[in-house]
Amino acid sequence: MATAAVPSRAAKRRRGPWRHPWGLQAFTWVYLVWSIVPICIAILFSFNNGKSQSSFQGLSMRWYTGTSKAFGSVLHDPTLHAAVVQTLKLGLFVTVITIPLGVGFAMGIDRWRGRTSNGMNFIMIFSFVVPELLLAVALMFVFLQLLKSIHLGTDAEVAALVVWNISWPAIIVRARLITIGKVYEEAAADLGASRFSAIWHVLFPLLMPAIFASAVLTFASVVDDFVLVEQLSGVGGQTMSVLIYSQAHGGNNGPALNALATLMLIFSLVVAGLGYVVYRVMTRGERGNTTAEALTSIAGM
């Protein structure tokens, strides 16, 4: 800006290029309040003593543990209860299958270079971005028309959720493999390690934080999943998400849904908190082991 006059010192401090952007900070806080307060209100309503989801009538635990027949509580309503169990079951099954498949896939794709591996990598990333509804439609036809031995319900849900989540470990572990490089393995080989012990004693410990982070993400994303589960749930197999979806619009189930959602939130937070602590312990002594780093890794960045 050639025409600008030289500003005085005070003016420079006021309008200087390094001043704190208060407007931007205010904007950020408005966003944060907007994003968090509705959830807090929803949690508050789960403790509502009345039937309403829109006006507060005092604190109570009746929607969690109440025994009234007319208004189910999470503990005593069999449908709500079954949904909690089904959600946790799916989370566990899918994580246990997805992680080995995805980690093996990442290692294989990273080290085995060629046209086939590039193609598979392409398909894997594709599965990450395809709209979930399209995959759900396609899988529904597969289970109805072709692979009829896999029934709609838990089997179909697990098969679908594994393919939907395999990109978490595949992408995260692969990124870690790329940063590690081959030097540690080569050192192990030079020192006489066998094929398997180099992988087992050298590569795996280095990959562990990434594997763990992707397991946390997979579990959380299965617990949260809705589209695939809804389309493939068949008769049983409803999860918490599906239940909330099917009952939320009229608001006829009262705050029991809020209680269910709050329980879901607690699951997620416990998993996230544990994940964070374990991740910090695993990456102890590494460069870049900061709180921010760990937080972003657990969120899949």
Add this chain to the structure above:
Amino acid sequence: MAVAPPAPTLSPPSRSAGAGAAAPQPSRKPAFRARMRARSAEDRIQSWRPRWFWASLAVPGAIWLLVFFVLPFYVVLSVAAGALDPIFQTPIPVWNPFQWSGASFANLFREASFLWPPFERTIVYTAIASALSLAIAYPVAYFVTRYAGKRKTLYLLLLISPFWVSYMMRMLAWIDLLQVGGYVNKVLEWLHLMNSKNPEGWLSGHASTVVLGLIYGYIPYLIIVLYAGLDRIDGRLLEASRDLGLGRWRTFWRVTVPLSRQTILAGMFITVLPMVGDYFTNQLLSATPRTTMIGNVIEGQLDIANLQGDGAAASMVLLALLLIPMIYYVRSTARASRENV
């Protein structure tokens, strides 16, 4: 004021890395003798482990992807291009591509007057929701990367927290707030913006409610992507720009925005693609034909046996339309990961 760092050469890092990636790759089979003579550690590890060893690790995951991701799209195409059961009108898949018919696709065109409004709405809602999301998410992500200082961890924790709240709960929260007797209407009444005798039914078919739901649902993912991308921009480039006399705005438009173009694109894909296939947000917050989107149409057709063929065809058409942005995204991601090697 910060001491001016030596002005870095302003070559965009991505381009130089691209040149590196384009370098010819060593051929797979060098002369065997020469290779045996010059055995580096790298070579030793190659022979120490046959090539199929690594490939075999990838096989289980690859099979799962082929069976439950690639095959399904062939099946849905076979259903869409298949025949109808003459009695029950249920679709019968035809596996042989040479016997495929376009009847279901032709049906879509015949029903164009019925399908076009939801399709148009999908485009409009998605465009508005993603543009507003970007307008909100970019400043927030920018502030946290550049100015959060010591409180960065706190901000990050708050930004990531919606990520851990399930989508359904976030929608439920808005259902609570937007009910006829909910807090939104109470606040509007208190501000005298609304007559209490004639309360607004936000949940019965407001396009603005659906757009709000879409933004609220998908913005956490966008912010995470933008944060990760903006955090990678070298702060020295911004300092250099300031020291060379550009003001705050011009630095932002001339340096930060161009450097974050790839990030913005990736973030838009991450939000737009799921928004296009979304049907549950709409169903939860509106559930009226006035706001139906294409996802609702496809989802509805699947529940009725004799419309399943049309649903399959519609989902194939949607996939074809989304194929170009998806392939673009996948290619740029694959390229980025190759450049990092």
